[in-house]
Amino acid sequence: MKAIGVVRKVDELGRIVMPIELRRALGIAIKDSIEFFVDEDKIVMKKYKPHGVCLMTGEITSENHEYTNGNITLSPEGAKLLLEEIQATLNQTKA
Structure with a gap:
């Protein structure tokens, strides 16, 4: 797994902001759906297709x-x- 050096806090509604560099690299646009997975103690997010x-x-x-x-x-x-x-x-x- 590759670290990108960005840390974000979860707000009171459970939201985090995904860095724009990451969204661009993965082709994630506004309103795209994201799928979540759990791998032991890790949260894995993937653009839903x-x-x-x-x-x-x-x-x-x-x-x-x-x-x-x-x-x-x-x-x-x-x-x-x-x-x-x-x-x-x-x-x-x-x-």
């Missing part, structure tokens, strides 16, 4: 498909959006 959610649209449908050994889930619309974005990027690099 529900299973089967489209990476591009946030949709959960029976038509969603997993790619890259389950690391990426896309709905048909999300796959179309991602393909368009990839094609646009490739066209920019060719120009």
